[in-house]
Amino acid sequence: MKLYDFLESGNGYKCRLLLSQLGRPFELVLLDILRGETRTPDFLARNPNGRIPLLELDDGRRLVESGAILLYLAEGTPFLPDDPFARAEVCQWLFFEQYSHEPNIAVARFWRHFQWAERAGDPYWERALAERQAQGRAALEVMETHLQSRDFFVDERYTIADVALYAYTHVADEGGFDLAPHRAVRAWLDRVADQPGHVPITQADFDA
């Protein structure tokens, strides 16, 4: 399998982390999204939406969207429950991550961390950042409430719901978020980082 990816991407990291924990070999094809390498004709032929991560199977079939890649890879493994309702709860958190969490926490991080030189001082982008940060804090509060009585998001065990939410939460400070008040979230981050096979976000070498 090939994973087309950008090392600083939390969406790509979710896939790398799960592949590592599953012990599945893959080739990492790194593209620089900051230099438009996901908007070339060659890459747009692979994904017309121009986004990484993209998983290419050995037979050439391709899959995009980190949540879909996680669900595909986790099927039949301990990272995705068999029980229909527990599976649905995993999906619920994957969609929460992509709708309420990533567009605020990851986008605030992307703007501040990679693009602030070109946005700083523009009142539009200052206000847009503040809006995203306010909504990102609300998403962290939803996580905090949920984790106050649980060790993991679903089924009292580590699943791809935790993988997905860990990716951008553990670098939320780069988006200007302060996790200090979120004690349950911080304890959960530690539990996730302690899982067997855990790798850091910028690890590029994978032995399988």
Next chain:
Amino acid sequence: MKLYDFLESGNGYKCRLLLSQLGRPFELVLLDILRGETRTPDFLARNPNGRIPLLELDDGRRLVESGAILLYLAEGTPFLPDDPFARAEVCQWLFFEQYSHEPNIAVARFWRHFQWAERAGDPYWERALAERQAQGRAALEVMETHLQSRDFFVDERYTIADVALYAYTHVADEGGFDLAPHRAVRAWLDRVADQPGHVPITQADFDA
């Protein structure tokens, strides 16, 4: 089952449409999101993220996020393929809808259709709307490209990927989007509307 919902919501409509096509009885509990009825203590106890749709099973278990509700209800039915890769492709389009489509097309519609009196004339909101509309047009272009060689999004048949993408595409004009140039999208909208058990977005009465 109870579905907590807002009739003009495309996210809620996805669930109503699938429930209708599955012939499953449900009670519709309508909340007015414009009057804060999803931010009351009572509703926040059901969903701390304060959003509809919310599916409450007869045993009291609750599920949120339209994509997760669709996957849960469609399991074991013709609306979700059995083949693992085709299932993953369905999920891919569900996540595309929630990340690249809904936040642009549905949000532009929500601002223009329900909240423009309080936003019009503010340069921030005028520019924010223009940004969402540009990204919404890009999402429609991805759909157009995909549908130019296909009748439905996945597996050459009507699945919950079509249900999810139909919901806000068929009312995209209310967000200021012109579907005239998107011939393949328009032909697909007609095919979806022709499916057995189809109901319009504002239908509130369901006999099951």
